[in-house]
Amino acid sequence: MTSTPSASGAAGSPGVAVIGYAFMGKAHSHAWRNVAALHPGAPGARLQVLVGRDADAVASAAGQYGWSESATDWHAVLERDDIDIVDVCVPGHLHAEVAIAALEAGKHVIAEKPLANSLAEAEKMVATARAARERGVHSMVGFNYRRVPALALARQHIAAGRIGEVRQVRVSYLQDWLADAAAPMTWRLRRELAGSGALGDLASHAVDQVRYLTGHEVTAVNAMTQTFVPQRAGESGMEDVTVDDAAWSTMRTDRGAVVSLEVSRMASARKNALEIEVYGSTGAVRFDLESLNHLDVALDGASTFCRRLVTDPGDPYIDGWWPPGHVLGWDATFTNQASDFLTALAAGQEPTPSFEDGLAVQRVLAAIEASAAQAGSCVEVERGLA
Numbered sequence: 001m002t003s004t005p006s007a008s009g010a011a012g013s014p015g016v017a018v019i020g021y022a023f024m025g026k027a028h029s030h031a032w033r034n035v036a037a038l039h040p041g042a043p044g045a046r047l048q049v050l051v052g053r054d055a056d057a058v059a060s061a062a063g064q065y066g067w068s069e070s071a072t073d074w075h076a077v078l079e080r081d082d083i084d085i086v087d088v089c090v091p092g093h094l095h096a097e098v099a100i101a102a103l104e105a106g107k108h109v110i111a112e113k114p115l116a117n118s119l120a121e122a123e124k125m126v127a128t129a130r131a132a133r134e135r136g137v138h139s140m141v142g143f144n145y146r147r148v149p150a151l152a153l154a155r156q157h158i159a160a161g162r163i164g165e166v167r168q169v170r171v172s173y174l175q176d177w178l179a180d181a182a183a184p185m186t187w188r189l190r191r192e193l194a195g196s197g198a199l200g201d202l203a204s205h206a207v208d209q210v211r212y213l214t215g216h217e218v219t220a221v222n223a224m225t226q227t228f229v230p231q232r233a234g235e236s237g238m239e240d241v242t243v244d245d246a247a248w249s250t251m252r253t254d255r256g257a258v259v260s261l262e263v264s265r266m267a268s269a270r271k272n273a274l275e276i277e278v279y280g281s282t283g284a285v286r287f288d289l290e291s292l293n294h295l296d297v298a299l300d301g302a303s304t305f306c307r308r309l310v311t312d313p314g315d316p317y318i319d320g321w322w323p324p325g326h327v328l329g330w331d332a333t334f335t336n337q338a339s340d341f342l343t344a345l346a347a348g349q350e351p352t353p354s355f356e357d358g359l360a361v362q363r364v365l366a367a368i369e370a371s372a373a374q375a376g377s378c379v380e381v382e383r384g385l386a
């Protein structure tokens, strides 16, 4: 255990341990550090311990991000009385192990998406979360795009009936960081570590948005997956890529809508393009994450879109941020997420999205994989537990 000079966080606030200190560990640290400043009235958090495997590297990250301490043994961290919240920011193969152990140790848990690498793991996580809930111990899965103000506003419009009956959804999530065949091997390309490729990484967000925005459940899918570059350079020479690079699916919902989904980490020149269009009987909404402060709306029978800057007082999540037009960034989604999580805990309520929501997404991803393995034939989405 190493102490850092820049201890941060309010005494009396729940103590947080983040497991993993790289991409998501940094994004979540930023959120825990700033949540009380940006969300007046929301409880703060005490940045107690940042956990990783390399003692020097995690100590350096802890100092940079504002943690009181760093550690290399997450099991020992779960035994500490000064830790109330465990935040799981490690690769997918560890989500179930860390989250289940933390819940059983009486810690509230936020786990990054996708919930797990397999349906079996996700089901076990849900069962553990349910038992923990009975003891007042809560959990949440980190679908942070639910906290984009424009998407939260889109959901409000759809729930209020302002686009009528939802008929069609188009959702794509395109990135290009694997487009270069010379890009090296990473844990994200190994099935045993990542579970799947663009599916778990990107389609998990996309499917969650379909559920979140429309309130529909996906019931059946036809799908195709593709691995364009089957081998990549690893530490020991060329290694097999064992996950998908891209996936496509058409899906039916329980309320008669049809969804088309496309995800790829090989879409040249696209960086982080989560694009969502929802078409109803009397209107539509359209969103692009690379322009995340905007929502295109055609409401109440309007026949053309108009562009709305979602930074006004009263817009979802805006209170506590900046004056109108002083736009928010991608990092705000994590701060808003931390605020919702802490507020729910303070009220003794289960935060959303729950592990059940994570499992529901996982079931759709499993159906997509099954359909792709059967040459795109229709596969029904399993139900149960969620």
Ligand SMILES: NC(=O)c1ccc[n+]([C@@H]2O[C@H](COP(=O)([O-])OP(=O)(O)OC[C@H]3O[C@@H](n4cnc5c(N)ncnc54)[C@H](O)[C@@H]3O)[C@@H](O)[C@H]2O)c1
Pocket (backbone or CB within 6 Å): 019, 020, 021, 022, 023, 024, 025, 051, 052, 053, 054, 074, 088, 089, 090, 091, 092, 094, 112, 113, 114, 142, 143, 144, 201
């Ligand atoms: N919500 C989002 O938008 C979003 C974006 C990216 C990643 N993610 C998810 O976040 C999770 C982490 O992804 P990332 O991008 O931060 O990965 P990363 O490779 O950047 O970081 C992984 C971290 O886990 C640590 N780690 C790995 N094995 C460990 C072990 N056995 N014990 C302790 N620490 C260990 C690594 O040291 C590293 O700090 C994944 O589940 C991923 O799907 C979510």
